Amino acid sequence: MEGSDGSEQSGSDQSESQRRRQLDRLDREEAFYQFVNNLSDEDYRLMRDNNLLGTPGEVTEDELLSRLQQIKDGPEQPNSNPSAETGDATGGSEDSSNGDTLLDWLNTVRRTGNTTRSGHRGNQSWRAVSQTNPNSGDFRFSLEINVNRNLAEQQAAAEGGQETPEAPGAPGEVAAAGVNAAGVNAPGVTAPGVTAPGVTAPAAPPPPVPEAEAEPEPQASPPSPPQRRAQRRARSPSPEPRRTRARTARSRSPLSLERLDGLPHLRHAPRPMPAPVVPAEGSSRTRQHVPSRQSNPEYEAQPPAAEAAPMTEAPSAGPQEGEAGGAEGGAGGRRPPTIMLDLQVRRVRPGEYRQRDSIANRTRSRSQNSNNTFLYESERGGFRRTFSRSERAGVRTYVSTIRIPIRRISDAGLGEATSMALQSMIRQIMTGFGELSYLMDSDSESSDSNRGAGTPAEPTETLNNPEGASVPVSEEPSVRAASAGEARTAERDLEEGLTSGPAGREGGGGGFRARPRPPISMEEPSSLPFLRLAHFFLLNDDDEDQPQGLTKEQIDNLAMRNFGESDALKTCSVCITEYAEGNKLRKLPCSHEYHVHCIDRWLSENSTCPICRRAVLVSANRESVV
Amino acid sequence: MQRVSRLKRELQMLSTEPPPGITCWRPEDLVDELRAQIVGGDGTPYEGGLFTLEIKVPERYPFEPPNIRFLTPIYHPNIDNAGRICHDGLKLPPKGAWRPSLNISTVLTSIQLLMAEPNPDDPLMADISSEFKYNKQLFVENARRWTEKHAVQKNTGSLKSQDHSSSDLKTSRKRDSATSLEKTEKKPEDAKRTCL
Numbered sequence: 001m002e003g004s005d006g007s008e009q010s011g012s013d014q015s016e017s018q019r020r021r022q023l024d025r026l027d028r029e030e031a032f033y034q035f036v037n038n039l040s041d042e043d044y045r046l047m048r049d050n051n052l053l054g055t056p057g058e059v060t061e062d063e064l065l066s067r068l069q070q071i072k073d074g075p076e077q078p079n080s081n082p083s084a085e086t087g088d089a090t091g092g093s094e095d096s097s098n099g100d101t102l103l104d105w106l107n108t109v110r111r112t113g114n115t116t117r118s119g120h121r122g123n124q125s126w127r128a129v130s131q132t133n134p135n136s137g138d139f140r141f142s143l144e145i146n147v148n149r150n151l152a153e154q155q156a157a158a159e160g161g162q163e164t165p166e167a168p169g170a171p172g173e174v175a176a177a178g179v180n181a182a183g184v185n186a187p188g189v190t191a192p193g194v195t196a197p198g199v200t201a202p203a204a205p206p207p208p209v210p211e212a213e214a215e216p217e218p219q220a221s222p223p224s225p226p227q228r229r230a231q232r233r234a235r236s237p238s239p240e241p242r243r244t245r246a247r248t249a250r251s252r253s254p255l256s257l258e259r260l261d262g263l264p265h266l267r268h269a270p271r272p273m274p275a276p277v278v279p280a281e282g283s284s285r286t287r288q289h290v291p292s293r294q295s296n297p298e299y300e301a302q303p304p305a306a307e308a309a310p311m312t313e314a315p316s317a318g319p320q321e322g323e324a325g326g327a328e329g330g331a332g333g334r335r336p337p338t339i340m341l342d343l344q345v346r347r348v349r350p351g352e353y354r355q356r357d358s359i360a361n362r363t364r365s366r367s368q369n370s371n372n373t374f375l376y377e378s379e380r381g382g383f384r385r386t387f388s389r390s391e392r393a394g395v396r397t398y399v400s401t402i403r404i405p406i407r408r409i410s411d412a413g414l415g416e417a418t419s420m421a422l423q424s425m426i427r428q429i430m431t432g433f434g435e436l437s438y439l440m441d442s443d444s445e446s447s448d449s450n451r452g453a454g455t456p457a458e459p460t461e462t463l464n465n466p467e468g469a470s471v472p473v474s475e476e477p478s479v480r481a482a483s484a485g486e487a488r489t490a491e492r493d494l495e496e497g498l499t500s501g502p503a504g505r506e507g508g509g510g511g512f513r514a515r516p517r518p519p520i521s522m523e524e525p526s527s528l529p530f531l532r533l534a535h536f537f538l539l540n541d542d543d544e545d546q547p548q549g550l551t552k553e554q555i556d557n558l559a560m561r562n563f564g565e566s567d568a569l570k571t572c573s574v575c576i577t578e579y580a581e582g583n584k585l586r587k588l589p590c591s592h593e594y595h596v597h598c599i600d601r602w603l604s605e606n607s608t609c610p611i612c613r614r615a616v617l618v619s620a621n622r623e624s625v626v
Numbered sequence: 627m628q629r630v631s632r633l634k635r636e637l638q639m640l641s642t643e644p645p646p647g648i649t650c651w652r653p654e655d656l657v658d659e660l661r662a663q664i665v666g667g668d669g670t671p672y673e674g675g676l677f678t679l680e681i682k683v684p685e686r687y688p689f690e691p692p693n694i695r696f697l698t699p700i701y702h703p704n705i706d707n708a709g710r711i712c713h714d715g716l717k718l719p720p721k722g723a724w725r726p727s728l729n730i731s732t733v734l735t736s737i738q739l740l741m742a743e744p745n746p747d748d749p750l751m752a753d754i755s756s757e758f759k760y761n762k763q764l765f766v767e768n769a770r771r772w773t774e775k776h777a778v779q780k781n782t783g784s785l786k787s788q789d790h791s792s793s794d795l796k797t798s799r800k801r802d803s804a805t806s807l808e809k810t811e812k813k814p815e816d817a818k819r820t821c822l
Contacts (some may be wrong), residue, residue, distance in 0.1 A: 018657065025630050573727035574688060575628055576635045598628075602689055602726055606719055610727040 031061040036597050037582050039068075041560075044584075046071055048600060049552055549605040550616060558616070559587040560596060573611055574598035590614045629658070629687045636730050645735045650681070658683045662694075662734055666777065667742045671769030672700070675777025679737070680709075681730060691716050691724035692733060701765075701772035703744040703755035712750040713740055 036044065036053070047053050052067040059067075563583040571578045572585075572595045579585065584596040592611045594602075599610070608615055633652075637660075640650045650662040660681040666672030677700055682693040694716060696709035704712040714722040715736050749755030757765040 022630055022634075026634075029628070029631055576632050576729070598726070605689070606725075608719065608725070610725040613723075613725065 028060055032059075032064070033580075033583070033595075035061050035064050037584055043068060044596070045552075045556065048597070053597065550603045550607055552604075554617065555600055555603050558589070561585055561587065572598055574602065588614075588616055590616075629683060629685065632688055633660075633683060633730075639729075640731055645731055645738070647738060648731075648734050650730060650734060658685075660692075660730065662730075664734065664738050664741065666773060667738065670742050671766045672741055672773050672777065675700075675773040676779055677741075677777050679734070683730075688726040688729070691718060691722065691728075692730055694733065694737065699772060699776040700741075701754060701769040702741065703746050703749045703751055703758050704740060706750045710750065711737060711740070712745075712748060713737060 032053075039047070047064075047068055050071050052071060053064070561584075563579040563581060563585050570593070572593075574594050575598050577595075579595070585593045586596045586599045587593045588599070588609050590609045590612050592609050594610070602610060603616060607617060637650070637652060644650065647665040647667065648662060650660055652660050660683065662679045662681055664677045664679065666675035666677065675698070677696060677698040680695055680697050684690045684693060694711060696705055696711065698709075699707075700709075706712075713736065715724055715728060715733050716722060718724050744755075744758055746755040746758045754765065754768075757768070
């Protein structure tokens with residue numbers, strides 16, 4: 001193409017390096033066009049649909065080629081990747097933890113619909129269930145981890161020091177602590193959790209975690225998320241944080257994301273738990289839950305209801321659970337912590353605006369009603385999120401709602417799980433969990449303080465929590481106070497998160513955890529026995545009245561041809577480049593032509609011809625007449 | 627990036643056949659920013675002024691419109707104190723009318739047109755807009771005054787001098803001082819901005 005070495009026209013004083021960079025880009029761009037033009041239609045579609053093409057000049061031809069290759073044999077990968085770590089995990093198949101594989105995994109899940117995996121490792125048993133609604137494209141994933149505290153303690157005691165350090169790194173097996181950390185991280189930290197899609201995180205906690213965390217970063221590009229992630233990351237590596245988290249997890253023992261299910265689960269959990277029986281029990285427990293979960297698929301469809309459910313439940317469930325908790329408390333550290341994580345991604349359509357809002361509103365009003373709630377709302381990086389935490393009668397509920405505009409993702413949306421969509425989801429998830437983790441951290445702190453007061457040094461954190469958890473939650477007042485304190489902390493944390501960079505955060509957070517945190521002197525019965533985490537990812541197509549693009553099918557239906565020698569010289573008005581022989585052109589119904597890749601990109605977000613502004617679809621009908 | 631090659635071509639076009647009354651160039655050391663100057667049209671209150679604009683080219687250009695604002699203070703119903711321009715060609719559909727077949731040159735031309743013919747029905751500065759509608763005389767006076775104050779180069783001879791960068795600095799400094807002036811002139815800050 002002409003211009004590659006471009007005359008630098010007026011601003012010819014660019015620095016050498018800049019110029020060189022530009023030249024490189026231009027070269028690559030040219031290679032890109034060549035590459036695109038040589039692709040078969042199928043390949044082109046494949047790459048485009050998976051957003052592998054990127055922007056001209058962005059990647060080298062080799063890279064494109066390898067991407068193509070990858071995508072071609074890609075689909076199988078996920079399954080065949082049982083990572084080493086999982087090895088021990090009993091049931092599970094695992095996956096790995098690379099960004100790509102993660103994506104693949106998610107893709108697979110999507111495709112296959114529902115998956116259930118379970119296994120146990122050491123004192124942990126886990127179960128991951130994923131469900132996809134093929135019609136709506138909604139996706140739901142839940143993960144439950146049961147940790148047998150006793151075992152954990154023992155192990156922890158035994159391994160005590162080492163694990164923590166190890167956890168970050170590679171720790172294949174990891175002791176309880178490590179495990180916990182991992183488990184916790186999953187939920188709390190984000191990346192891991194998400195990815196984990198259960199599979200990895202739970203089973204082979206340690207290894208996956210680190211990796212998982214790493215992955216997300218590359219993908220993430222959005223402004224705000226990065227920080228968080230970074231922080232998280234930063235944190236996880238350091239032993240301290242991990243521990244805390246681990247603690248937290250324990251203390252909170254049951255993390256149930258499932259709202260509805262939550263109750264049933266919770267109930268189940270406690271009972272079985274008393275028995276230190278460990279793995280076996282754990283797994284059985286898990287299974288029980290699962291069914292209930294599956295039965296609930298409905299609620300995915302109705303967010304509001306779902307939301308409401310959790311909240312409502314809390315109260316009603318409260319008592320029972322409280323009892324259970326109390327009982328368990330009596331049992332002391334006996335109750336194996338259960339971490340439940342539930343994640344839902346659903347797409348919100350225009351008509352659903354109301355509903356979506358109502359979710360947030362409900363959450364808000366609810367939280368406002370009770371003293372033990374904490375609500376956090378923010379809008380960062382273009383994502384609106386609502387986060388609330390409430391505590392009631394021994395049940396702690398976290399509800400996070402994040403709205404993700406998926407405008408640009410693709411018309412097919414979730415159903416098609418384009419990598420973009422996935423990435424943004426993941427990013428969201430991670431971010432969301434990051435928030436959770438903040439809260440959790442703060443909680444842990446408080447529990448720590450308790451711990452410090454009550455129980456001197458236990459095998460450090462690992463075990464501590466459990467104990468804390470065990471403490472009955474009967475005293476409302478104290479609880480409240482505690483929660484208030486926590487809330488505050490949480491807030492602070494969040495703020496910090498917002499403002500300070502990773503480093504700062506780490507320092508701050510770490511410090512807190514480290515104890516300096518004024519042990520919120522609440523003699524609070526420490527943590528509540530039940531913890532629910534509900535996460536909503538609402539993908540909305542039309543955040544702003546953005547234009548709707550065409551679907552891939554619609555785009556593919558438009559005429560395409562190759563530019564031939566005989567054609568008069570013409571220029572693509574999108575890239576302002578003259579067509580070269582062999583270029584693939586797309587001809588819109590209004591007879592305006594463009595490079596295929598140029599116009600496809602525009603049409604994926606818009607529906608009119610760039611030149612005449614005629615609606616491509618409408619005129620398409622007309623064109624049939626023409 | 628598509629943006630790079632496209633920009634390169636556009637700049638070429640801008641330098642070879644610039645639209646009348648408009649210059650556009652890439653300042654040193656700025657990869658995705660351009661500067662432009664628009665000469666105030668004859669017969670408009672902006673006559674005699676030279677208005678500098680900043681053009682930021684987004685990553686996704688040309689699939690997203692360039693981000694353009696006035697650096698030189700201008701008294702105009704559709705341009706706010708920060709120099710932001712209310713113009714549908716600068717926004718994506720459905721709100722706006724940007725499309726990839728437009729380019730910097732065409733957009734600048736339409737801004738030039740907007741200067742000559744404000745659109746008081748889609749105001750960014752409500753007060754100026756109503757002034758324009760109901761007291762045109764006053765509006766013209768004010769606009770002239772502003773032009774005189776901020777946009778007229780003292781040594782007119784070197785108006786289109788080659789050292790754009792320095793004139794650039796000058797104008798941006800001017801904008802700062804202009805804002806402070808505005809305060810003393812008690813510009814209503816609460817002016818309704820329907821076009822943002």
